[in-house]
Amino acid sequence: MTDLLSVLPHFPIGQYANLIPALERHHLSTSDLLTLDVADIGKRTHLPLLDIRRLCNAILDALHRDLGVAPDVQKPEPRQIKYVRDEQGVPAARSVGYRLRNTHASLSAQWQTISTLDPTLDRALGGGVPAGYVTEVTGESGVGKTQFLLSLLLAVQLPPPHGLGRPALYVSTEAALSTRRLAQILAGNPVLKAAAAAAAASGTASAPSLDNIISTATPDLESQDHILSFQVPVEVERRNVGLLVIDSVAANYRAEFERRGAGGSGGANMAARSADLVRLGMLLRGLARRHNLAVVVANQVADRFGANRSPAPPASLARWPTTQESPLASRSRANPPAAPLPPSTEPPSSFSAAAMMDAVPPPRSSSSSSAFAGTPNAHASDELLLLDHQQRWFTGWGDDADADGTALKTPSLGLVWSIQVAARIALVKRAAYLDGPQRGDNDGGGEDGSMPAPRSWRRWMKVVFAPHVAASGPGVEGATEFEITAGGLKGVADSEGG
Numbered sequence: 001m002t003d004l005l006s007v008l009p010h011f012p013i014g015q016y017a018n019l020i021p022a023l024e025r026h027h028l029s030t031s032d033l034l035t036l037d038v039a040d041i042g043k044r045t046h047l048p049l050l051d052i053r054r055l056c057n058a059i060l061d062a063l064h065r066d067l068g069v070a071p072d073v074q075k076p077e078p079r080q081i082k083y084v085r086d087e088q089g090v091p092a093a094r095s096v097g098y099r100l101r102n103t104h105a106s107l108s109a110q111w112q113t114i115s116t117l118d119p120t121l122d123r124a125l126g127g128g129v130p131a132g133y134v135t136e137v138t139g140e141s142g143v144g145k146t147q148f149l150l151s152l153l154l155a156v157q158l159p160p161p162h163g164l165g166r167p168a169l170y171v172s173t174e175a176a177l178s179t180r181r182l183a184q185i186l187a188g189n190p191v192l193k194a195a196a197a198a199a200a201a202s203g204t205a206s207a208p209s210l211d212n213i214i215s216t217a218t219p220d221l222e223s224q225d226h227i228l229s230f231q232v233p234v235e236v237e238r239r240n241v242g243l244l245v246i247d248s249v250a251a252n253y254r255a256e257f258e259r260r261g262a263g264g265s266g267g268a269n270m271a272a273r274s275a276d277l278v279r280l281g282m283l284l285r286g287l288a289r290r291h292n293l294a295v296v297v298a299n300q301v302a303d304r305f306g307a308n309r310s311p312a313p314p315a316s317l318a319r320w321p322t323t324q325e326s327p328l329a330s331r332s333r334a335n336p337p338a339a340p341l342p343p344s345t346e347p348p349s350s351f352s353a354a355a356m357m358d359a360v361p362p363p364r365s366s367s368s369s370s371a372f373a374g375t376p377n378a379h380a381s382d383e384l385l386l387l388d389h390q391q392r393w394f395t396g397w398g399d400d401a402d403a404d405g406t407a408l409k410t411p412s413l414g415l416v417w418s419i420q421v422a423a424r425i426a427l428v429k430r431a432a433y434l435d436g437p438q439r440g441d442n443d444g445g446g447e448d449g450s451m452p453a454p455r456s457w458r459r460w461m462k463v464v465f466a467p468h469v470a471a472s473g474p475g476v477e478g479a480t481e482f483e484i485t486a487g488g489l490k491g492v493a494d495s496e497g498g
Contacts, residue, residue: 004030008062016055022047033059114243114294115155115162116148117191120491121461124480125425126469128155131164131242131294133467134284134420136249138299138396138411139427144459144484145298148427149245150182151189151488152296156243157208158195166242166293167212169235173224173251177215186210189487214239221256221276228283236291244287248298250412253277274416281420297421301409304388304397387415394418396426396464400475423466428476429459459483 004011007030013020022045023033033041033056042049113128122128129135129152137145153168170177186192192208199207214235218224228246235241257273288295383389392398395418397408411418411426418424432455462472462479472478481492 004059008059008066011059011062016051016058019047019051019055030059034063110292112160112164112292114152114164115158115191117151117155117162117189117488118482118491120493121480121482121489124461124463124469124472124491126466127161129294129296130423130468132288132292133422134281134288134295134297135423135425135466136297136299136411136421137425137427138301140301140409140429142457143427143429144482144489145427146178146247147181147484147489149247149296149298150178150185152243152294153213153245154182154186154189154192154208156294157212158191159206162191162195163208164242164294165206166240167214168243168245169232169239169241170213170215171224171227171232171244171246172215172217173219173246173248176217177213179210182210182213184486185488188485192487214241218252221252224252225276228280233287236287236293241291242293244284244293244295246295246297248300249280249417250300253413254300273413277413277417277420281417285420285422299417300412302412304408304410391415394424394465396424396428396462400477403475423468424464425466426462426464427459428462428479429457430476432456432458461489 004013026044028036028041028045033052038049038053038056041047041052045052112131113122113126114131115122115128116125137148139145149170153170156163156166156168159165186196186208196207216227216231218227232244236244253273253276257269284295284297287293391410394415395410397403397410411424458481460476460479460481462476463469465471472480482489483492484490
């Protein structure tokens with residue numbers, strides 16, 4: 001029972017004050033009361049069975065209300081309850097008059113998104129950036145993250161289906177809000193210009209403008225925590241804010257915690273940062289759900305070293321997938337017969353081959369993400385469970401078979417932050433050369449072996465994971481190519497996708 005108030009903070013425990021101490025002494029949790037038989041609980045606690053049953057039913061009803069499953073206002077009379085029988089006539093269940101608070105139709109009606117102001121990008125995102133969720137936009141410097149965010153600040157002011165008809169709040173941890181660029185997008189985007197013309201024709205003041213964007217700066221982690229915990233909730237409720245943008249979420253954390261960790265207390269430093277990130281994620285998710293607003297955060301990336309691809313897997317490891325499918329999925333399939341062990345020098349008579357394998361582990365590849373380094377199956381399985389190998393499925397880089405290890409990136413703040421966001425959108429850029437291929441390799445060099453200067457950059461937007469739309473393919477396959485124009489981001493038609 002020690003976790004009852006953490007599970008149900010508003011549960012009226014005063015009505016059951018005579019039961020709580022005995023349950024506490026026997027270390028019975030809320031899940032125990034819901035799963036154990038009442039008679040078993042009575043034997044352990046020596047409490048009246050009727051009181052225990054009444055408490056269990058009260059907890060179950062409170063959980064139903066908290067999860068959105070509420071009883072009907074008019075409960076059926078006992079004679080109206082009908083048993084459901086299967087083909088053999090055996091009673092299987094009965095109607096108890098419970099209903100879901102939200103049906104599929106009502107949830108579909110509540111679904112709202114904010115447009116990117118480009119139909120190609122909107123289709124790739126399943127309609128746009130959803131309200132009620134925390135969405136992350138990550139990518140290296142100069143790829144277009146801020147341009148993406150600025151377009152959303154104006155689009156949220158549009159009426160549905162392009163926006164929510166509500167103002168936006170911009171929290172900056174680095175550079176100040178670029179009002180000049182906002183004015184340029186406002187004057188150059190066709191969707192915004194059409195909305196301004198319609199508002200002028202009707203004589204209303206509902207067109208998007210810079211006046212409906214509230215901005216603030218948080219130069220350090222202390223001010224960021226204060227503003228997000230106290231000032232932002234007040235402004236969101238007072239002004240009916242529909243979009244909260246944080247640009248970027250990693251800047252203050254990287255600066256503050258890397259500086260604190262210089263003294264050598266790296267473990268405690270990272271534990272404190274993880275706790276702060278979890279608390280920040282809970283705060284942002286609570287704001288998104290409670291006010292039905294979209295929370296969009298920009299995130300920086302870091303270079304991933306030592307992740308070069310290893311050679312093709314040997315026949316003994318052929319069951320491990322090389323596609324974007326997670327290697328853990330193969331556990332549900334039948335494994336092929338184990339391949340014979342490779343020949344080795346004859347061991348001493350007092351050691352078996354298995355003992356030697358345990359005593360002297362085979363050499364590993366320099367890359368911790370290499371799953372196919374010619375090691376035995378057990379060691380290859382260990383490699384596949386490492387973070388460097390698993391992160392290709394949730395970072396957005398390294399998920400294609402021919403990925404260049406020197407160009408791989410990892411979103412900042414690690415796995416702890418990755419599980420705080422509902423959706424991750426990765427923006428990827430590659431250099432386009434005048435005479436060489438457009439993938440950023442050395443094939444377009446001059447006769448002296450020098451690397452030519454890139455003519456331009458090609459950019460793609462890919463969905464890494466999201467609850468409402470399928471993820472893009474590996475690499476830039478299935479990603480949406482875009483370019484940055486005066487009116488914001490614009491999808492490139494007939495994108496080759498890599």
